[in-house]
Amino acid sequence: MMRSVSLIEATNLTKVFRRADKGPGLRGSLRHLVERRFVEHVAVDHIQLSIDAGEAVAYVGPNGAGKSTTVKMLTGILVPTEGDIYVAGRVPHRERIENARNIGVVFGQRTQLWWDLPVRDSLELLRDMHGMTQSRFDKSLERLDAVLGLSDLLSVMARKLSLGQRMRADLAAALIHEPSIVYLDEPTIGLDISVKDRVRAFARHLVAEGTTVLLTTHDLDDIEDICRRIIIIDDGRLAYDGDLESVKNTYARDCSMHFQLAAGAPVASVSARLPEATVTLGDNERELIVTFDRFALSTGSVLNAVLPDGEVLDVSISEPAIEDVVRKVYAGELRLGHSNGEAAT
Amino acid sequence: MTGQSLDARAAGRQFRAPFRAYRSMARMALRSLVAYPVSFVFNLLASAFGALAMLYLWRAVLRNGGSAIGFDWAHMKAYLLITFITGSLVSGYTDYQMAFRIRQGDVATDLVRPVDYQRARFAETCGFAVYEAGTAIAVAACAAIAFGGVPVPPLRAWGLFLLSALLVLPLRFGVVYASGLVTFWTQNYVGVQAARIALVTFLSGAFVPLGLLPEWLRLTADVLPFAGMASTPALVYVGHLTGRAAFTAVAAQAAWSVALWVLARAFWQRASRQLTVHGG
Numbered sequence: 001m002m003r004s005v006s007l008i009e010a011t012n013l014t015k016v017f018r019r020a021d022k023g024p025g026l027r028g029s030l031r032h033l034v035e036r037r038f039v040e041h042v043a044v045d046h047i048q049l050s051i052d053a054g055e056a057v058a059y060v061g062p063n064g065a066g067k068s069t070t071v072k073m074l075t076g077i078l079v080p081t082e083g084d085i086y087v088a089g090r091v092p093h094r095e096r097i098e099n100a101r102n103i104g105v106v107f108g109q110r111t112q113l114w115w116d117l118p119v120r121d122s123l124e125l126l127r128d129m130h131g132m133t134q135s136r137f138d139k140s141l142e143r144l145d146a147v148l149g150l151s152d153l154l155s156v157m158a159r160k161l162s163l164g165q166r167m168r169a170d171l172a173a174a175l176i177h178e179p180s181i182v183y184l185d186e187p188t189i190g191l192d193i194s195v196k197d198r199v200r201a202f203a204r205h206l207v208a209e210g211t212t213v214l215l216t217t218h219d220l221d222d223i224e225d226i227c228r229r230i231i232i233i234d235d236g237r238l239a240y241d242g243d244l245e246s247v248k249n250t251y252a253r254d255c256s257m258h259f260q261l262a263a264g265a266p267v268a269s270v271s272a273r274l275p276e277a278t279v280t281l282g283d284n285e286r287e288l289i290v291t292f293d294r295f296a297l298s299t300g301s302v303l304n305a306v307l308p309d310g311e312v313l314d315v316s317i318s319e320p321a322i323e324d325v326v327r328k329v330y331a332g333e334l335r336l337g338h339s340n341g342e343a344a345t
Numbered sequence: 346m347t348g349q350s351l352d353a354r355a356a357g358r359q360f361r362a363p364f365r366a367y368r369s370m371a372r373m374a375l376r377s378l379v380a381y382p383v384s385f386v387f388n389l390l391a392s393a394f395g396a397l398a399m400l401y402l403w404r405a406v407l408r409n410g411g412s413a414i415g416f417d418w419a420h421m422k423a424y425l426l427i428t429f430i431t432g433s434l435v436s437g438y439t440d441y442q443m444a445f446r447i448r449q450g451d452v453a454t455d456l457v458r459p460v461d462y463q464r465a466r467f468a469e470t471c472g473f474a475v476y477e478a479g480t481a482i483a484v485a486a487c488a489a490i491a492f493g494g495v496p497v498p499p500l501r502a503w504g505l506f507l508l509s510a511l512l513v514l515p516l517r518f519g520v521v522y523a524s525g526l527v528t529f530w531t532q533n534y535v536g537v538q539a540a541r542i543a544l545v546t547f548l549s550g551a552f553v554p555l556g557l558l559p560e561w562l563r564l565t566a567d568v569l570p571f572a573g574m575a576s577t578p579a580l581v582y583v584g585h586l587t588g589r590a591a592f593t594a595v596a597a598q599a600a601w602s603v604a605l606w607v608l609a610r611a612f613w614q615r616a617s618r619q620l621t622v623h624g625g
Binding site (some may be wrong): 115 | 351363365366368369370373376380383420449450454456457458459460461571617618
């Protein structure tokens, strides 16, 4: 059935897993043999998703929030317990093979390379699986090589690769067939800074080329680098869906300035001059921290409020980051409103 | 009309592309075995010793020109060596690998590839089988020479024998694949595999000719696909199955091959719904 509203469209998407409920120790295991008890765990709970072609969306949530389960349903690996999914008009788990031709998937914690074969052989096997002609394959490999630097990896057995090399090779394996939709599930997990940068540059490159990217990650630097839209899920439920910049403007307004002063910090007098801000002492009595709403106060006015009270040796400013919002959501401090496409205010 | 012919063209293209995919998968499976020759040789030694024990046993039993259930020593040798070769096919790589990947959750990456899961596993099985058959035939040939040669069937029997031997592959695959799928429920495969090997070895006649079993067991093995997994080609080779009986037996092998394929596919439909892949 063709039904294309958005490229990726999920309504009431739900996955319930049944888990054995075993007591502790051998006794619990034995008891389970005669009296089988199970608990139901709702991993994904009535999620609505709508992603247009060419969008780059960050799918964020704490461990166990249901991110990977969602991706596995969107890719056709898992069958939803409830709800509908259409990816490019197809139901992924029913038309798994057809869907697989369209998509590229990277699971950061798993490799899709053949362990005992050189990387090139894995890529050639994928060429045959996707029915690519040799010339299209060569062109695609050349393109990937330019961004990922593959030439020195191609002849190496997958099991001999370092984690960073493996991730580069895995990205190539996931994208060799030039899919129009790419799911990146924790693509930077465990990688060092330089490889992370490379992976992010590659993801930006994909987005720039018009590929639709859904990125799940724990590393919030990934998000700001790559995506404009963010979807936060928590405990299987949608906590936020909207523009990255607006969520920052709405929920990450607090900016803080750290002052190193020559003498003891005048908390009371600065506080009196800046009633809208929170003024506290830092690690020592000569350090002053002013936390303020960046839309209510400017850094200049904060600076002016501190200068009359002492000699400033050093100033640093912490800009708000999406990380702060997400941390608050994870910690349960913030319940974001449901909104589609724009931030709740 | 135009839409229909476009569809037909697309279907044709989809059919051709996968064939290349499965052929490549078979080749890769073969190469991955070649990558670990030592472990393969050990596996082969283990089963070769089992076959040797049976050869010594039967040589003692059939000494001085004796015979049992229609086998003299020469034909028993041939029977045991043929069942050794067919028993080496689909020995356990396919299900072991499946079980490992299902348990670890790596099956997720198998499912994002544009190939049919069952056909892909069968393609790999064929790749493994080339290696398994090659080495088993070499070992059996050495054993045949060491034990003073084996009778060779008349040329006209070879066609049916080879067909019957070839059908061992889909038959054994059906059972091995279905038992591998059990991992979706059990998450552990060691017991399932041990039971599967014991059952198949016993009921296929790879251990002792089925004629030696009680009538009801022999019948069970004959009616179920087990006899076709070792006994049938061996009996065709030694000339105990000829004419109409041989054709019927080979036809039963073919019918069971198809039936097991279809049953396994239905089983997969249910098994894949059991899949839970947590994290990553």
